[in-house]
Amino acid sequence: MRPVAENPPRIEQHEREAAGIAWQPNGHVFTTARGGSIDPTNLTRALTxxxxxxxxxxxxxxxxxxxTATLLLEQGVEIVVIKExxxxxxxxxxxxxxxxxxxxxxxxxIDALGTALDGGETTETARSDSDEPPPCASPVH
Structure with missing residues (x-):
């Protein structure tokens, strides 16, 4: 996991204060209530x-x-930013x-381009789960 930023998120700050001197910083994003490493089995169990x-x-x-990658890409975040x-x-x-x-x-x-080229009429391209590119919505001259 990636190290925690120098300014910890508010939740971590609250956990640090609650743990007091028992806090064990380990640089992980997800920790136990005292800052220790989470056992993967416990994480899986909690997530389930x-x-x-x-x-x-x-x-x-x-x-x-x-x-996360999917949601960011769908929101228009550039793939280079997602990579980072x-x-x-x-x-x-x-x-x-x-x-x-x-x-x-x-x-x-392609749907948006087809709509623009048709003067505002909605055109739906065929949907499929294949890796083939979609058919062109408007004839190419």
Missing amino acids: TLFGRAGLRRIRFHDLRHS LLGHAHIGVTATICAHVRLRLQHNA
Whole structure:
């Protein structure tokens, strides 16, 4: 995990104050109430419990990183910024994770272009889960 920033988030600051002299800084983002390292089994158990309470299917903790990348990309954050936030050494790793989102964004972009070229009428391109590029919404001359 990545080290905590020099100015700790408010939650961590509250935990530090509550733990007092028992606080054990370890540089991790997620810690126990006293700042120690979280046992991976306990983290998985806690996450599974939270998902169950929320009525969500169980996923791995690491899958949350993929979800973060997807949500950021869908919000228009540049892939280079996402790469830096996730700590990937190479942008190819980030691009692979975001590939399915980029395809959906391409579909949306082609729909928007088709609408603009048709003078405002809505055109829907065919949707599929394949990696094939979507068909052109307007004839090319």
